[in-house]
Amino acid sequence: MQAQEPTPPASNEDFLSGLRTEAGALRERLSPDVPGAPADGARRLLSFAEKYAVAPALRDEALKLRLMSRFEAGAQSDDLVPRMIALLDAILAEHASGQGQAGLAERARAKARLREHYMRSAPEQATFFRCAGVVKRYGGFSLGTLDLDLRLGEITGVVGQNGHGKTTLLKIVSGQLSASEGTLGYPMLHQREPDIDWPVVKDHIAFVPQELPAWRGRLVDTLHFEAAIHGVKGEDNEREVGFMIERLDLGGHVDKHWDELSGGTKLRFALARALVWKPRLLVMDEPLANLDVLAKGRLLQDVRDLAQSYIHPMAVIMSSHDLYNLEAVCGQMVFLKNGQVDYVGDVRAIQRRYGDNEFEIGTATRANQVRDLLLGDLVTSVQQDGVHLRIRTVPTCQPMDLLRLLVEQGIAVSYFRDNSASIRRLFS
């Protein structure tokens, strides 16, 4: 299949004028008189270089300056501002020569080709984990039967009530528990039962458990150590740790110890620790449990971006009770009910399982009154569900149709959600 061409950039004139405006603003930030320079300037310069620099050496220089601005305070930092300005000029010179924009377009094409290679041209390469007919039996509990593929670049959500088998599934996928029946393998690594070389497989799987283990010492040292024990040494180690700290916005905490961190930051560090050696499968057990509403959104966005990296795509599987946040990032969902696999597949396909639509509303009007006002050609049922009402409609009823009916009947609504294709329905 032909790789899709990246969207062509704006005209050369527009592009150059945008580039110069951004460069001008950045140059002002690089003045030694600006508070927070050079650390703040180095951070901005790194983003600028990632966006515009064509030669890899220029992007490497930006990362080096960023690391120096953080770790080498004092005398050496005097050299940083001139080096940063020189780098900015070098990036502008790449573009002034007319080579820049063509180089960026070529880079975008190369990324698209790489993605194509991983995602489409070699499906075996894109499937990290595959199982068929898997069952796990404990004393009185049994999980399965499970058929599941985990693909690079895709996030799979595992949902179900407490004790219904989510952790058990995650442990089977990551090789911590053996299955009682069925077959499993890791196609991308050419590992299949009965000859799975587990040390090889586990070298590609990061597991972030529900209870995060505490670390000793400074957090940045722990990251360097973690990368080193997975074979990431020397300059690569510096670069990967620096990248992950930047990527997960942990720069302000690197010198701290475990006890000094909030729950959300602990999780981000656990994630950095898991990803700094570039695993191919990330397994997370209830990562959202202790996060506030903003931290949840940010974490999921970061996990999605990292999973879909062009250079190093990763498969992700995570359990959570936070259905709406989870389904916003998941391509695939597994729903467990008393250990049975009640649903596995594309999130968007859930709607097909039901012959109707479902909406959730918040209102001060009582359920029986709403029922009297709404039941008819569009609305087939109204039920109280906790603090909200669950309204089922005929399949042709769109959100606007129901909203219009609610307004016509004078029902004041404080909350409205279309759950027609949501995994929330599976819990009904």
Ligand SMILES: Nc1ncnc2c1ncn2[C@@H]1O[C@H](COP(=O)(O)OP(=O)(O)OP(=O)(O)O)[C@@H](O)[C@H]1O
């Ligand atoms: N090592 C074990 N030996 C026997 N039974 C176990 C073992 N581990 C878990 N179980 C049982 O298996 C069932 C599923 O447990 P699991 O931890 O997978 O559920 P869960 O969905 O992750 O629950 P939660 O949402 O509470 O974390 C439970 O009934 C549990 O008691």
